[in-house]
Amino acid sequence: MRDLMEITARPEVISLAGGLPDTSTFPPQSFARQMTKIAQESAAEALQYGPTEGFASTKECIRQVMAAEGMDPDPEDIVVTTGGQQAIDLITKALVDPGDVVIAEAPTYPGAVPVFCSYEAETVQVEMDSDGLRIDRLAETLDRLAADGRTPKFLYSVPSFQNPAGVTLSAERRRRLVDLARERELLVVEDNPYGLLRYEGQPLPTLYELDGGDYVVYLGTFSKILSPGLRLGWLCAPPPVLQKVVLGKQASDLCTSTLAQYFVAEFFAEGRWREYVDSLCDLYRSRRDAMLESLARHFPGEATWSEPEGGLFLWATLPDYIDTTDLLARALRDNVAFVPGAAAFADGQTGRSSMRLNFSGSNEDEIREGIRRIGAVVSEQVELYEAITREGRTLLPEQDAPHPEPEAGADVVPLRRRGEPGG
Amino acid sequence: MKVAVLKGGRSLERQVSLRSGARVEDALSSLGHEVVALDAGNDLVRRLKAERPDVAFIALHGADGEDGTVQELLEILAVPYTGPGVSACRSATDKSAAKQELREAEVATPDWVSFSQTAFSELGAADALDEIEARLGYPLVVKPARGGSALGVRFAANRAAVPQAVVSAFSYDDRVVLERHVEGRELSVSILDGEALPVVEIRPRDEDRYSYEARYEIGRTDFICPADLSATEEAVRDASVRTWRALGCHGFARVDLILGRSGPEVLEVNAVPGLTDTSLFPMAAEAAGIGFEELCGRLLDLATGRLRAR
Numbered sequence: 001m002r003d004l005m006e007i008t009a010r011p012e013v014i015s016l017a018g019g020l021p022d023t024s025t026f027p028p029q030s031f032a033r034q035m036t037k038i039a040q041e042s043a044a045e046a047l048q049y050g051p052t053e054g055f056a057s058t059k060e061c062i063r064q065v066m067a068a069e070g071m072d073p074d075p076e077d078i079v080v081t082t083g084g085q086q087a088i089d090l091i092t093k094a095l096v097d098p099g100d101v102v103i104a105e106a107p108t109y110p111g112a113v114p115v116f117c118s119y120e121a122e123t124v125q126v127e128m129d130s131d132g133l134r135i136d137r138l139a140e141t142l143d144r145l146a147a148d149g150r151t152p153k154f155l156y157s158v159p160s161f162q163n164p165a166g167v168t169l170s171a172e173r174r175r176r177l178v179d180l181a182r183e184r185e186l187l188v189v190e191d192n193p194y195g196l197l198r199y200e201g202q203p204l205p206t207l208y209e210l211d212g213g214d215y216v217v218y219l220g221t222f223s224k225i226l227s228p229g230l231r232l233g234w235l236c237a238p239p240p241v242l243q244k245v246v247l248g249k250q251a252s253d254l255c256t257s258t259l260a261q262y263f264v265a266e267f268f269a270e271g272r273w274r275e276y277v278d279s280l281c282d283l284y285r286s287r288r289d290a291m292l293e294s295l296a297r298h299f300p301g302e303a304t305w306s307e308p309e310g311g312l313f314l315w316a317t318l319p320d321y322i323d324t325t326d327l328l329a330r331a332l333r334d335n336v337a338f339v340p341g342a343a344a345f346a347d348g349q350t351g352r353s354s355m356r357l358n359f360s361g362s363n364e365d366e367i368r369e370g371i372r373r374i375g376a377v378v379s380e381q382v383e384l385y386e387a388i389t390r391e392g393r394t395l396l397p398e399q400d401a402p403h404p405e406p407e408a409g410a411d412v413v414p415l416r417r418r419g420e421p422g423g
Numbered sequence: 424m425k426v427a428v429l430k431g432g433r434s435l436e437r438q439v440s441l442r443s444g445a446r447v448e449d450a451l452s453s454l455g456h457e458v459v460a461l462d463a464g465n466d467l468v469r470r471l472k473a474e475r476p477d478v479a480f481i482a483l484h485g486a487d488g489e490d491g492t493v494q495e496l497l498e499i500l501a502v503p504y505t506g507p508g509v510s511a512c513r514s515a516t517d518k519s520a521a522k523q524e525l526r527e528a529e530v531a532t533p534d535w536v537s538f539s540q541t542a543f544s545e546l547g548a549a550d551a552l553d554e555i556e557a558r559l560g561y562p563l564v565v566k567p568a569r570g571g572s573a574l575g576v577r578f579a580a581n582r583a584a585v586p587q588a589v590v591s592a593f594s595y596d597d598r599v600v601l602e603r604h605v606e607g608r609e610l611s612v613s614i615l616d617g618e619a620l621p622v623v624e625i626r627p628r629d630e631d632r633y634s635y636e637a638r639y640e641i642g643r644t645d646f647i648c649p650a651d652l653s654a655t656e657e658a659v660r661d662a663s664v665r666t667w668r669a670l671g672c673h674g675f676a677r678v679d680l681i682l683g684r685s686g687p688e689v690l691e692v693n694a695v696p697g698l699t700d701t702s703l704f705p706m707a708a709e710a711a712g713i714g715f716e717e718l719c720g721r722l723l724d725l726a727t728g729r730l731r732a733r
Contacts, residue, residue, distance in 0.1 A: 010433070321587040326575055326594035329435060381590050384540065388549040388586040 008337035014370035017337040019163065019312055020361035021224050025279060034266040042262060050258040052250050054080025054234070057265040062234050064268065065220065069195050071209045073218070073236045079246055080256045084193055084221035084233035088115050090252070091154070091189055091217055091235060094244035096121045101145060101152040105133050107315070107344030107351050109163045109191065112156055116346065123346040124152070130306070132169030133157060135176045142184055154187040154217070159207060161194040161311025164344045164356035168309060171204050178207055181215040187241075191219040194311035196277050199285035201309040208236065217241060222264060224312065225277050230260040284312070290364040291357065291371060298375025300382050305357075312360040315341075317353060318378060321385050324355045327377060336373040424456050426723065427476035427502070429493060431462035434485030435574055435595070443698035444482035450719040451480065463488065471500055478726050479504040480719070481695055485570065489695045490516035503729060505722045507672040507694045514670050515692040518600050519568050521670065522689075528669035530662055531688045533681070534559060535602040537568060540593050552585065559603040565589055567596035578604065602690075607683035610650060612663035613696065613707035615675050615718070616725055619660040620707035624650035646703065648710045655682060662687045674725045677704055 008017045038046050059075040066073055081087040088111070096102060098120035104112065106125035116123045124145070127137050138155070145152060157177075159169035169177070181188050190207040208218040213236065221233035235245060249255075267273060291314065295305055305316035318324065324340040331337060341354030355374075359367060428451065430444025431437055444460065451458045459474050461467060463483055471479070479502050487493055491512035497504045507515065514520050519537035526532060536555055542548035556563075565588035566576040575595035577588035592599040609625040624647040652659060663678040666689050670676075677696035680687045696704040698715075708718045 321590060323587070323591050323594075326591040329574065330594035332435075381593070384543055384593060385586050385590050387543045387547075388552075388589060390549065 008332070010335075013332065013335045013337050014362060014366050014373070015337045016357045016359070016362060016367070016370050016374075017339045018358055018361050020358070021228060021280070021312070022283060022360055023227055023229065025283060026227065026276070030267070030270070034263055034270075037266055038259070038262045046259050046262040048258060050255045050261065052079070052246055052255050054078070054256055055258075055261050055265070058232075058256075058261040059234075061264050061268040061273075062220065064273070065196070065222075065225070066208075066218075066236075068274065069192075069203065069206055069209070071206060071218070073208075073213065077213065077236045077238065077242060079235050079237075079242060079249060080261065081233045081235055081249065082253055082256050083223060083228070083231040084191065084219055085111060085115075086231075086249075086252070087219040087221075087233050087235040088112055088156070088189075088191065090245045090248045091219070091237070091241075092116060092119050092121065093248045094241065095153045095187070101150050103138070103141065103152045103155040104346070105157060105162065105165070107164050107341065107354070108156065108346075109158055110339065110343040110356075112191075113344075113346050116156075121153070125346060125350075128162070128165055128167055130167055131173055132159060132162065132167050133173065133177065135173050135180060138177070139180060142180075142186065152186065154189050155181070156189045156191065157207070158191045158193075160192055160204065161197065161308050161313075163194070163311065164313050164315050164339065164341075166306035166308035166311060166314040168204065174204060174207055174210055178210045178216070181211065186215065188216045189219065190216050193219075193221045193224045196225055197281060197284060197312070198310035199281055199288060213238060225280070226264070226267065226273070230263065231257060232260050232264060281310075284360050287359040287362070287364055287367055288314070290367045291359040294368045294371035294375075298372050298379075300375075300379055302382070303378065312358055314357050314359065316355050316357060317341075318355070319382065319385070320353045322378065322381050323352050325352065327355075327381065330377050330381070331374055334373045334377060336370045338374060424477040424723065424727075425459065425474070426451050426456045427459045427461050427471060427474055427479045428482055429461050429463050429467070429479055429488065430482045431464075432483045432485070432488050433463075434483070434487060434489075435570070436485035439697055439699060440482055440484045440488065442700075443484070443702070446698055446700060446715065447480055447482050447719055450716040451723070453716055454720050456723075463493065467493075468496060468500070471497075471502060476502060478502065478723055480723065480726075481506050482698060484695055484697060489693070490569065503726045505726045506674045507670070507676055511671045511673065511676075512694040515672070515676065515694040516569050517598070518566065518691050519598065521692055522600075524669050525666060525689055528665060530665050530669055531686060533564075533603045533605045533688050533690070535600050537598060537600045540597045540599075543589070552582075555601060556582065559601060562604045563588075564600075564602040564604050565592050566600050566602065567592045567594075568598035568600050570595045605681045605683040605688055607681045607688075608650075610652075610659060610680045610682055610687070611703045611707075612659060612678045612680065613675070613704040614663060614667045614672070614678060615708065615713070615721065617664065617667060619663050620704075620713075621649035621710040622652060622656065622659055623648040623703045623707055625703075646706060648703075648706050652682070655686070659687045662689055666692060673729060674722055675704065 008015045058080050059078045062078055092115050096119045100121050102116050102121040102123050104123055104125050105128050126141050127134050161168055188207055208216045218236040222230055302319045303316055306314045308314050325342055328340050339356040341351030345351045428444050428448050430440050448458050448460055461470055479497050481504050491509040494509045494512050514524055522532045522535055538548050561581055563579045565579055575592045577591055579585045579588045589599055611623045613620040626645040666678045670692055677693040679690045681690055705715050
């Protein structure tokens, strides 16, 4: 699949596969002004190493972003990281020993899967529905693990506009999750890259706010609200956890890019960061709407998809006889790409008839054309399948062997660890 | 000599090709050749004309590089190239064409049927599935006619699994092959200039059998070279060499077979075998005492020798 993904980067391909925010809307004059100011006033400092935890000025910007979602963290609890991805890596490195259990949503952020694998965690995934993670299933999973004498190191969750499913954890479930975490002493790693990218509906409290930061480690990033090229994210955790994370970060890269931190501080000093986020919301809202309209027009009746209130992605599910990894090979012949659903499951098997579609990185015309092309190849496969199984033929699956199982155990998927036979 | 190493390209096997190409470049540089690496894109012909290499080393896998397309362009430009010629590449790439040629040459290959997509969509080929089932039995192997590295290859254990497997295979090509599954040992015979190198046996550790991922990841499959075949070795080598001749191969090629109860049966021929550090051809060459540099050197000699022979 990595080979397929590489082809998605060809210029002639309309790629709905990436997770790219649109950086073309950031005003170049503003960028030039801020960088010039840094060059003139603090060149030596901006080109120097910085503290491992990050600059106080960066933490002040982070506090503003978190305050916009109702949080009020102690700057002492924040470490600035090289993107949100490093925050996932550092918290896993700090807490997970080989063989430990990590719980994640099903499907989960595809970029988190290789992190958990590389620290040899056993990833157990718990089902979601349109209201996000099913807390009842989470409780069952905790019971089952406890019966086996196993205590998960943490739950990794993207509660708002989840990547890849596009669903949001409801307010009621957020409260239940925080209560459950407290009751079972379960650490929750809340990854919230998209919280401020809400296009409709009422903002919901973060888990970090509801919990007060006792059982919730919070991960944030400037990637989706400003620029992923800056590689600037952060992690908020109680001091004992934070100390281990800081040690890990020291070993990994000493400190986050000083220059990037100076840039963010200058940008925030102009006081217009919310305006910029609002402009992104307007842009992405239109793109999401274009994608939803196109899906309704071009995807077959059997297909379903999430209708996210924010974020960058939606999750479409096709009839269960279509394998989206194979479909991607066909789609690439028509120069259009998406992420096959299997990438979001640690076992690489579940989710085979689903796909993640990104609506932030392409303009509306590209989105319409891209969805039209995917719709055409899906329809081709539906027609082909129907031609092979049509009425009157003896090959109807119902009459013979049972229909292929719709991915057994979709709620809990144990991950084989690297090095195990068959792994 | 000035050698153009052709690699990459647009095929689904691009990554593997880049790895093969990089390794070939290193080997040829060590041999003292002037190496020009060309990632096959729409400027390929222009760059070949500008560089004017003495010979082209084709390290492209899959569409364009292995199916005769690039070979045809190199013929027009009068640049000698490694590996089989245009028509052998074309036959080897299309599994149904290759199997037809093997049958005519009386080389054993598992029974099969092959259909285009229109056969299903326009001509009701599905109504022939009863007959196909009766002839081939289960499990069936369903694969795209063209394409390598096990992409789109499915086992259909019963009727219910056939439609999905066929739809998946059509994702990669507009023609599919439904083949009788032969239970047996998986073997691969590398052939250099018409001579069979030591046989490699492939033993997947994975219950998914021979998946694309497993094929290129160290530790997911065991390879035994030379394979312990005792009395059957001669038959395996003979089937492989006769396959090479039937398709009219040149330079090198790799023949994949299954050793079932009724002897070896040929599954497919790779006209441009992988040359990565986990690939089977270099492994077999190594077992024959031919190091990677020497192998690359031999392939260049065979390429330039072919030109002189014309």
